[in-house]
Amino acid sequence: MTTTPVFLFGTLRDATLRRVVLGDDAPVVPAALPGWAVARVARGDWPVLAPAPEGRAAGLLAALGAEALARADWYEGLFGYAREAATVETAEGPRAAQVWRPVGCGAEALPPAGGARRAWDLADWQARHAPLARLAAEEAMALRGMRPADETARRWPVIRARAQARLNASDTPPTTLRRRAGPGDVAVAERRTPYAGFFAVEEYELRHARFAGGMSEPMTRAAFVSADAVTVLPYDPGRDRVMVIEQFRAGPFARGDAQPWSLxxxxxxxxxxxxxxxxxxxxxxxxxxxxxxxxxxxxxxxxSPGAKSEFIHSYIGLAELPDSAAGLGGVAHEHEDIRAHVVPFDRLMALVETGEAGNAPLILSALALERRRAALRAG
Known part of the structure; x- marks a missing residue:
């Protein structure tokens, strides 16, 4: 099989991430690129090659077949990297190789020259970022051939957010009443991702353990996959007021609700x-x-665990809420158009009773505040 020698100086030195990206193990040997150093970008914790006349950028020389090379090109392209020729040093002498370098990268993203440059350390990155990077790469590589690379690159922040949610899921609440799952209790035969945008849809062919014993028949299940989220209901105990926000929501609109603005x-x-x-x-x-x-x-x-992976952390947030706290807000580049209302607590409960406040986390927060209100007002 014809292979292409490629010098890996950054995150693909992590064996697990490399396996995810390449689709298999690839033979590697230690190598170095003279005249360069592996440095952190100016803002962030990912590596680039920076000129260093006396330096030697340590890395690995991988022999990649055509499919592994195509997969790696696609993955590196998500971050604006492309291959160029280089000569690396190995134990057997100099070798011609390819190396991924940033293309069209703004100067503000490159590491500063001189003493201000920060070295990038693989072990430190593995300890702090590798689990998230591996999970994000799994989703990204599953989209290869299904979605254009530029679209996947634009979605990288939400892909990382979904990966973070999977990591967060290891912090599991107690199992004192419900079934405690064990190895093999859910057997997945196939996993598909027919849609991945701001949200993703995942389909599973699976079987699961039954309460009466044994495993279920094979079944198809789908889930709407998103990042974890937070809600906070601001409350001013002195004024006995809350803040609720209002904005257009696609969910009610898609249902056919004539009033798709939501409190x-x-x-x-x-x-x-x-x-x-x-x-x-x-x-x-x-x-x-x-x-x-x-x-x-x-x-x-x-x-909504029957259909959604979303996991919410809800809070009451104590705040000063004078009349001037009401107004318009939102982040323009996220197309947010938000109106903040400051209303008495009793008005909030009336909105819940009439159904005008028809948002589940808001209802939960209002009822939770009702339980705590007297103590909060008493100080």
Whole structure:
């Protein structure tokens, strides 16, 4: 089989990620690229080659067959990297090779020259970022041949957010009443991803353990896959007021609801590297220009586990809510058009009773606040 020697200096030195991207194991040997160093980009923690006259960029020389090379080209292309020729040093002497370098990369993304340059360290990256990168790569590589590379590249932030949600799922609530799942309790014969955009749809051919014993018959199940999310209901105990936001929602519109503007708690996706609390505070600033004080957790839950992977962390957030807190907000590049309402607590409960507040996390938050309201007002 004809192979192409490729020098790997960055994240593909991680054996697990390399296997995900290439589709199989590839033979590798230690190698180095003289005159270069592996440095961090200016903003972020991924590697690029930076000129270093006395340097030797350490890496691996991989022998890639045609399919593995095509897969790697596609993956590296998501980040604006393309192959170019290089000569690397190996234990057997110099070797001609290919190496992926950024194409059309803005100067602001490249590492600064001189002493300010930060070296990129594989072990540090593996400890902090590799699990997320591997899961994100699994989804991205599954889209190869189904979606154009440029579309997948645009979706990379939400792919990473979904990968973060899978990592978060290891923090499982107790199993004191429900079944405690064990190895082999769910057997997946096939997994498909017919759609992947801001959300994804995954289809499974599977069997699962039955309460009466044994395994179920094979079945098809589908799930609407998204990132984990946060909601926060701002409450001012002194004024006994809450803030709710209003915005157009595609879900009610798609259902045929004649009133597709929805009253909600402040909400948003948990980005990779964020805690739920950090997300709650960020979203309050973005959607309502509001600084939140203490956050009171009121629940962690799947809003619709029969069809959706979404997992929500809900909070009551203590805040000052004068009349001036109401107004318009939202992030322009996300096409958000949000109106913030400041209303008395009793008005919120009336909206819940009439159904005008028909958003599940808002209803849950209102009922949770009702239980805590007296204590919060008493200080």
């Amino acid at each position: 909600e708690a402040i909400a948003g996706r948990i980005d990779p590297g964020e805690t739920p609390e950090e997300t709650a505070r960020r979203e309050a600033r973005e959607e309502a220009g509001l600084e939140i004080g203490p956050l009171i957790p009121i629940g962690r839950y799947y809003p």
